[in-house]
Amino acid sequence: MEIITGIPQGWPGDEAAALAVQDELRGRVVRDEPGPPPGTGLVTGVDVAYDDERDLVVAAAVVLDAATHEVVEEATAVGRVAFPYVPGLLAFREIPTVLAALDRLRSGPGTVVCDGYGLAHPRRFGLASHLGVLTGLPVIGVAKNPFTFTYEPPGPRRGESSPLLADDGAEVGRALRTQDATKPVFVSVGHRISLDGACAHTLELARRYRLPESTRRADSLCRRALKEAQQALTQPWLGVR
Secondary structure, three states, rough: OOOOOOOOOOOOOOOHHHHHHHOOOOHHOOOOOOOOOOOOOOEEEEEEEEEEEOOEEEEEEEEEEOOOOEEEEEEEEEEEEOOOOOOOHHHHHHHHHHHHHHHOOOOOOEEEEEEEOOOOOOOOOOOHHHHHHOOOOOEEEOOOOOOOOOOOOOOOOOOOEEEEEEOOOOOEEEEEEOOOOOOEEEEEEEEOOOHHHHHHHHHHHOOOOOHHHHHHHHHHHHHHHHHHHHHHHOOHOOOOO
């Protein structure tokens, strides 16, 4: 039976409280570790899908063998949206359900890849950093767009990259070409991994497609799980409560 995960007691309920939590946790991000070698151990993709009408968020975690990309384990969780929509604070909407999905894994998640941002965030503390600090895991942010940051297009070949820059000129990530002549993805440090390491992991996971295989698998799983949750809520005998 799929239980809808509740909002944790004491979870921030407004923008001011969430900003205070970001300020407190941002200083705990570790950026001076190289991280696990690409292609070794386990790597876990996490992603979420929403049903705003029903106030639901579904999180998926898919564990891959980092060398073969074979699926080792999958887990999902269904939760209530934990925070209103505020740009720059999206992690507060998702993290309780993402943590619930990770907690259901029997195997260790290894390195975690988020469909989102880490350091490449207006307050330098996106979902990948937030999740890393809370779990202690090495986490990478790989996003589909550059958010509010600027970059020069990287060269057209796989593996070429260019800095993702904030207004003050600071490098907050990289635009990384994962396939020849395709749009880049935007990689940033989450926690306990270097930017070079994050880019190397992303390339290792994107052997055939623009997006990392971990992200592709997690996206597919959370979409399926959302459909099942929606069906179960309209047909309660199917088991979601």
